[in-house]
Amino acid sequence: MSELDDKKIVLAIDQKPKLGQWILLSIQHLFAMFGATVLVPTLTGMNPAIALISSGIGTLAFIVITKGRVPSYLGSSFAFINPIIALKLLEADPASGMPVGSFLVGSFLVGVVYSLVALLISKAGTGWLMKLLPPIVVGPVIMVIGLGLANTAVGMVTNNPSGEYDLTYVLIGLVTLAITIITAIFTRGFLSVIPVLVGIIGGYSFAAIMGVVDFTKVIEAHWIEVPEFMLPFVDYTPSISWYVILLMLPVAIVPIAEHIGHQLVLSKVIGKDLIKDPGLHKSMLGDGVATMLASLIGGPPNTTYGENIGVLAITRAFSIYVFIGAACFAIIFGFCGKVAALLSTIPAPVMGGVSILLFGIIASSGLRMLVENNVDFKIKRNLIISSVILIIGIGGAAIHIGEAFSLEGMALASIIGIVLNLVLPGKKNVKFEDMFKDE
Template sequence: MRQKASNAIYDVQERPPFWTWFGLSLQHLFSMFGATVLVPLLVGLNPGVALFTSGVGTLLHLLITRGRIPAYMGSSFAFIIPMASLMKTIGYPAVAQGIISVGVVYLLVALLVTVTGTKWINQIFPPEVVGPIIMVIGLSLAGSAASSATMLNNHYDIRVFLVALVTLLATIGFNMFLSGFWGLMPVLLGIIFGYIVALIVGLVDLQPVINAQWFALPNFESFMDKDGFKFYPAAVLSMAPLALVTLSEHLGHLMVLNKITGHDFFENPGLKRTLTGDGTASVVAGLIGGPAVTSYGENIGVMQLSRVYSVWVIGGAAFFAVIFGFVGKLSALISTIPGAVTGGVGFMLYGVIAAAGLQVIVDNKVDYSRKRNLMIAAPILVVGIGNFHLQLGSQMDFSGVAIATVLGIILNICLPRVAASEKED
C-alpha cells in the first residue's frame, strides 16, 4: 500500500466528497480548456473533437496506468506546424496518420522500457539535472502567459494587463486566505473572478454562446480518404520524429509529479505504462479527428496549488470534457474566457512548477559552488527558458525544453565528477 504524500489533502487514490470532487474537476477542466481548444483552432480541426479526445485520452491513460497517476492529456503544441501544413495540402487523413505514428513511437519506446527497465532513469536524471529541467518546464511558458496577459489582437491593451493582474492577485488571495471547501479551488475561483472583471471592462464577447446550440455533435473525422485508405509517408516522416520532443516533456512532467506528490511514478505504475497511456491516447485521437495529445503542465500546476492529487478528480475533468464536447453552449461559454484571465492564472500555475524544481535543488542540497553542477544547470536554464530551439526544415521544430533536457543528460554523462581546478584545491 502506498504511503500518503505528507502534504496531500487528497492523495492519488483518495476520492473527495461529491461536491468537492465536482468543483475540483471543473477547476482542472477550466485550466486546460484554453490551450486544448487553441491547438485545433490554429490547425483547422474541430475544437469539440479536441475536447472530446482530450477527455477520452485521459480516461484511457488512467485505465492503462491502473488509476495510479494523476495526469491530464490535452492537445499538444509540438505538432502544430506539420499538422497545419498537412491540413492545407492534403487534408485530415494525412494528419491522422501522422498523429497515429506519434502514438506508435510512444508504444515502441514503452516496449523498449519493458525490456531495459527503468534503473537508467536515476543515472541520467540526478537532482542536479532534474531540478533545472523542472524549472525550465515552468518558466519556458512565462512568455506565453505574459503575452496573453498584455496583448489583444497583437496590440498592447491596458485592460488586458489590469484583468490579468487582478486575476493573479485574486488567485493568490483565494489560495492564502480561504480554507475548507473553497480553499481547495483557488484557480477556479480566480478564473471566475477574472472573468467577471473581464466582462465588466468589455473583454468578453458572449455572442458565440448565444449562437451556439445546446447539443452539437463534434465533427469527427476519419483517417480514411473518401475513396478508401491511402498511405501518406510524408505525414509520418514529418510528425513521428517530433515524438522525441513530447517524450522529453513526458519524462519532465513525471519528474514534476514525483516531486509534488511524493510518489515514484517511474516505478509505480511504471514508465512503460505511462508511455503506453500517452501513445494510446494519441492513436485514438488520430482515429476520430483530434490532434495529438500530451500531459499538461497547467493541470500539474493546479495540483501543486491545491495539494489535491486524486485521480478521481482528473477523471472527473476528463468526464466533463467528453460531455462538454457535445454541449455547444457550455463549450462556447468556456471558450469565451479571454487570454487576460488565462494569462493571469498562468503566472501562478507555471511559477509553481518552477518552484517545484527549485525545491528539488534545495531538498537534495545541490552544491552550486561545485563547477560540475553549475556547468549543468546554467545552460539548461538559459537554453530552455530562452527557447534555443532546433528547426529542421519547415515542419520539424525541437523546442528549447527538449534541447535543454537532452543537453542536461549529455553533460551529466560526459562531465567529470570533479573539475580539474577543484582537484588542485
C-alpha cells in the same frame, strides 16, 4: 508517518460511493483539472471542447490499462504548448510546406514514445531512465518550459487583438491574477484546490463588466453540439517529418519525469506502492495510449494531473469510480455547445492573467527539484549543464541543416543537457525515488 497518513480513508480505491457523493466528488475532480486542461488548447488555438472529450477518454483508457488501481485524472500537458504553437504557425504559412495536422502527428508520436518507455521499464527496470533524466537535467528543462512561455502570458495581458498595448487588458489580467493568488493563499477546503478556475471565473466576470466579452456565440450555440474533430485521413493526411520529430519528441522527457513524480507522490497519499503494483510501465503505457487517442480526434497530449492528486490528499476519497465519473462528465461537457461557446469567449487577458502564475509555477517547480535534490552549484559540472540548458532553451538557439532538418529551443536544450550529463566527469549517483520528494 505524515499527517495525511493519519487521516481516515473515506473511500477505498475499489469502493463505490453513493450516487450523490459520487456526483459531487466527480465534479470536484472535474473542476480541479478544468482550468488547466482548457487553458492549453486556448493558448495553442485548439478546440477546448475536444480537449475535454479527449481528457475524459484518455482517463478512462488509463483506468482500464492500470486495471483500476491508480486513481488519476489525465488532462492537457503544458510541456507541448510551444512546440504545438510553432507547428501550427508553420501549417498556416503555405510557404513553409508544413502539412496540416503535423502537430497532431507529433502528438501521436509522443504517445508512442511513452509506450516505448513503458516497454523498456517493464523489461529493464528504472535504472536506465534515471541515468538519462537526473535532477540536474530535468530541473532546468522544466524551468525552460515555464520561462519560455513568459512572453506568451505577458503578451496576452498587455496587447489587444490588434497587437497594440491596451490598459483595459492589463487591468483585466491583473485582476484575474490577483483573484487567483488570493484564492490559492487565503482560502481553505474545496476553493483552495481550484484557484485557477476561480481566477478564470472572477476575471471573466470583471472582463464582462468592462465590456470585453461578446456573448453572441453563447446565445447562438445549441445545447447539444458535436465539436469539429480533426480526424486523420478525413481532415488531413498524416505526414511524418524530421522537423516534427525533433520539435516534439525531446520535450517528452518532461512529462515522463512528471509522470514518475506523480506516481511516487500518489503512492504516498493512498498508501500503496503504485511503482510495483500495477507497475510504472502500466501507468506510463496509460499515458501513452491516452495521448495517442487524444491526437486521433484533435486533442492535445495528455498527462497525469497533480491538481487531482491534491484533491485526493484533502478528501481521502480514493475510489476509482470517482475518476470514472469525472471522465464521463468531461466528455458530456465537451458535447455541450453552450459550454464550448462559453469557453471560446474567455478574453485573452483573463487566460494571460492565470498564465502568469501557472507558467511561473512551472519554472519554479524546476528550481524546486534542484533544491530538494541538493544539487550543488559549486560543482562546475552542475553549473555548466544547467547554464547551457537554460540559455539554449530560453534563447531559442537552433540548428538548421537544409530545409529538412531543424533542431531548436527546448528540444535542442534537452538533448544537449542529456549528452552533457552523460559525458562530463564527476557524475553523482542519485536514487530514483529521491527525484521527487513529497513534503
